[in-house]
Amino acid sequence: MTPIIKLLRSTAFKISLIYLLVTAVGTGLVLGRVGWNVTHLIDAQIRQTVDTDITGLSEQYSEGGIAQLVAAIERRSRQPGAGLYLVTTRAGEPIVGNVSSLPEGVLSQPGLVITDYLRAGETTGSHRAIARIFQLPGGFRLLVGHDIEEGMRLRRIFVGALITSLIWLVIIGTIGGLWIARRVLHRVDTINDKARAIVGGDLSARLPSAGTGDELDRLVDNLNSMLDRISLLAVGLREVSDNIAHDLKTPLTRLRSRAEQALQFSKSPEDYRVALEKVIEESDSLIRIFNALLMIARAEAGAGPDNLVDFDAADVARDVGELYEPAAEDRGLGLDVEAAPGLMLHGSRELIGQAVANLVDNALKYGVPPKGAEARVSIAAKRLGPMIEISVGDHGPGIAPADRERVQERFVRLENSRSRPGSGLGLSLAAAVARLHRGTLRFEDNAPGLRAVLSLPAAASLPPKLAPPAPRGEAA
Amino acid sequence: MSSMRILIIEDDTEAANYLAKALREAGHLADHAADGLEGYDKARDGGYDVLVVDRMLPKLDGLSLIGGLRAQKLETPVLILSALGQVDDRVKGLRAGGDDYLTKPYAFSELLARIEVLARRKSSGAGEETVYRVGALELDRLSHKLTRNGKEIILQPREFRLLEYLMKHAGQVVTRTMLLENVWDYHFDPQTNVIDVHISRLRAKIDKGFEPQLLQTIRGAGYMIRDANH
Numbered sequence: 120m121t122p123i124i125k126l127l128r129s130t131a132f133k134i135s136l137i138y139l140l141v142t143a144v145g146t147g148l149v150l151g152r153v154g155w156n157v158t159h160l161i162d163a164q165i166r167q168t169v170d171t172d173i174t175g176l177s178e179q180y181s182e183g184g185i186a187q188l189v190a191a192i193e194r195r196s197r198q199p200g201a202g203l204y205l206v207t208t209r210a211g212e213p214i215v216g217n218v219s220s221l222p223e224g225v226l227s228q229p230g231l232v233i234t235d236y237l238r239a240g241e242t243t244g245s246h247r248a249i250a251r252i253f254q255l256p257g258g259f260r261l262l263v264g265h266d267i268e269e270g271m272r273l274r275r276i277f278v279g280a281l282i283t284s285l286i287w288l289v290i291i292g293t294i295g296g297l298w299i300a301r302r303v304l305h306r307v308d309t310i311n312d313k314a315r316a317i318v319g320g321d322l323s324a325r326l327p328s329a330g331t332g333d334e335l336d337r338l339v340d341n342l343n344s345m346l347d348r349i350s351l352l353a354v355g356l357r358e359v360s361d362n363i364a365h366d367l368k369t370p371l372t373r374l375r376s377r378a379e380q381a382l383q384f385s386k387s388p389e390d391y392r393v394a395l396e397k398v399i400e401e402s403d404s405l406i407r408i409f410n411a412l413l414m415i416a417r418a419e420a421g422a423g424p425d426n427l428v429d430f431d432a433a434d435v436a437r438d439v440g441e442l443y444e445p446a447a448e449d450r451g452l453g454l455d456v457e458a459a460p461g462l463m464l465h466g467s468r469e470l471i472g473q474a475v476a477n478l479v480d481n482a483l484k485y486g487v488p489p490k491g492a493e494a495r496v497s498i499a500a501k502r503l504g505p506m507i508e509i510s511v512g513d514h515g516p517g518i519a520p521a522d523r524e525r526v527q528e529r530f531v532r533l534e535n536s537r538s539r540p541g542s543g544l545g546l547s548l549a550a551a552v553a554r555l556h557r558g559t560l561r562f563e564d565n566a567p568g569l570r571a572v573l574s575l576p577a578a579a580s581l582p583p584k585l586a587p588p589a590p591r592g593e594a595a
Numbered sequence: 596m597s598s599m600r601i602l603i604i605e606d607d608t609e610a611a612n613y614l615a616k617a618l619r620e621a622g623h624l625a626d627h628a629a630d631g632l633e634g635y636d637k638a639r640d641g642g643y644d645v646l647v648v649d650r651m652l653p654k655l656d657g658l659s660l661i662g663g664l665r666a667q668k669l670e671t672p673v674l675i676l677s678a679l680g681q682v683d684d685r686v687k688g689l690r691a692g693g694d695d696y697l698t699k700p701y702a703f704s705e706l707l708a709r710i711e712v713l714a715r716r717k718s719s720g721a722g723e724e725t726v727y728r729v730g731a732l733e734l735d736r737l738s739h740k741l742t743r744n745g746k747e748i749i750l751q752p753r754e755f756r757l758l759e760y761l762m763k764h765a766g767q768v769v770t771r772t773m774l775l776e777n778v779w780d781y782h783f784d785p786q787t788n789v790i791d792v793h794i795s796r797l798r799a800k801i802d803k804g805f806e807p808q809l810l811q812t813i814r815g816a817g818y819m820i821r822d823a824n825h
Contacts, residue, residue: 441753442789476783480786
């Protein structure tokens with residue numbers, strides 16, 4: 120596309136053209152109206168002058184007949200700036216008057232006419248006049264009129280002014296439109312060039328702003344903050360995929376080498392059986408990682424579950440507590456639940472239950488206190504303003520404040536937990552579930568130990584959503 | 596467990612053949628249909644005890660197939676297999692008329708346990724009695740009383756529900772996930788061995804000091820309660 124076509128197709132130019140058209144029509148209407156009014160006024164004045172003349176002359180005629188009329192006309196036509204007068208015989212011979220020449224046949228039609236004429240004493244340069252023609256008794260004809268050349272000229276001036284101003288308007292408007300379009304197009308082009316560079320992969324580039332704070336600048340500012348967000352996500356995504364590659368490849372490598380070893384070294388069916396069982400175990404842990412990743416991805420994409428229900432957070436706390444209590448006791452930990460009923464949440468009971476279970480699971484794994492300290496895991500649910508907080512506290516070594524954000528990321532496992540079983544996804548999943556329900560997961564000092572707090576908006580403070588009917592009961 | 600007729604409706608032939616072979620190994624009769632329409636025809640005419648239906652099938656998808664069968668008043672129990680494991684998908688599957696839902700990839704022992712539970716529920720209407728008996732163990736569902744050899748055993752409410760579920764399916768393998776689903780109503784996979792610990796507590800209450808041991812661990816599968824002397 121050539122630059123000039125690009126310019127002509129630009130929105131700014133099109134808008135200028137529309138504006139130009141509106142202005143031209145407006146100017147035409149105003150000038151036209153003024154011109155019409157002025158010439159109309161002049162016409163009316165002339166007619167009135169002619170009519171006044173006629174009234175005076177008809178008085179003269181009725182007083183003294185044709186002789187007095189001729190005398191009056193003779194007098195009047197000698198006055199400066201006089202009207203036009205002519206009296207002729209039946210044959211058309213002029214008797215008196217200041218008109219020397221008229222077109223053929225004008226005098227034979229009584230009434231109002233507009234006609235060209237020559238004034239007495241002039242030979243060239245016919246003028247235009249408005250005149251009234253009368254037939255008098257005895258075959259005499261009378262013409263009383265007035266020159267209208269003045270009005271004609273005025274009309275021509277108005278029409279000329281109208282046309283010139285419209286021509287200038289179009290010229291200036293088009294040039295102005297092109298200039299504005301070029302200016303806007305230039306800015307848009309710079310933005311487009313940068314945008315193309317960004318699309319081309321340079322995510323660190325930003326769109327230029329002119330610093331004037333106009334609407335384009337505001338658009339650019341917003342697009343730039345969008346780009347900031349995108350590059351943040353891209354960095355996060357790269358980290359995540361690196362982590363996924365690492366954390367999925369590790370068990371995959373183990374799986375593969377176990378199978379390989381089984382082929383190489385197994386001597387008896389029993390050897391094969393043991394090796395295959397290990398292989399299944401490895402693949403099960405891979406499946407678990409995979410499921411957790413999928414669920415986190417889904418929660419983060421905001422595609423929440425559609426079977427949302429109202430349920431009591433206290434029930435979830437008690438259920439999960441009761442589920443884990445024997446396991447806790449097995450590890451020498453006490454587990455208590457403190458939750459008064461009536462803490463209604465709206466969301467997925469299943470996902471929130473799983474999030475709480477993950478927190479308890481973590482507390483059982485990492486919350487074992489040093490000898491002599493109180494070995495207790497506490498689950499509590501309570502209301503705090505518009506939020507409902509489900510917390511899981513332990514008296515283990517806790518998490519250093521610097522690491523508290525980091526442990527919510529995928530696959531992050533703190534150094535002292537690397538040796539223990541786990542995927543590093545439990546807390547990420549809990550955090551994703553919290554975000555999905557427009558809540559948060561945070562970690563606090565349990566003095567000593569760690570308290571994980573799942574803070575979720577209470578049912579009433581969430582917009583109501585359509586809850587589908589309850590699923591069919593027992594599945595087995 | 597007597598032999599069952601099972602129809603596998605699954606487009607992945609290799610997976611279906613493996614499944615059919617394993618089911619025959621377990622003493623059942625297994626047929627295979629490779630697409631939704633074939634599966635629908637066979638299921639309608641074949642007199643099967645259980646249908647194993649993949650959710651994504653060529654020609655007619657799994658959920659529509661089940662809907663069609665249910666509309667024809669065919670009440671054969673259906674186990675849905677799906678690669679979609681999210682909570683919603685399970686709910687959708689069960690709402691469409693499925694009786695149970697299993698996410699791929701699955702352990703064969705899990706599938707077998709669920710199929711057998713489904714088939715028995717259909718054949719005998721099992722589990723509707725008010726008193727369950729296994730050997731000398733008696734569980735009264737109305738009075739919530741449990742006795743062994745006439746001696747009362749006190750259980751926590753959840754332990755009672757756990758035992759009730761096991762006894763309802765006495766003689767059948769019940770997996771850990773089935774217990775978590777039916778006793779706790781959660782479908783996630785607890786990483787800790789929480790269910791095992793509950794079972795060993797229950798075992799301490801109902802089997803300790805008695806003979807024979809009724810609550811058995813089935814290696815690689817789950818648990819089963821039965822009277823070995825019968």
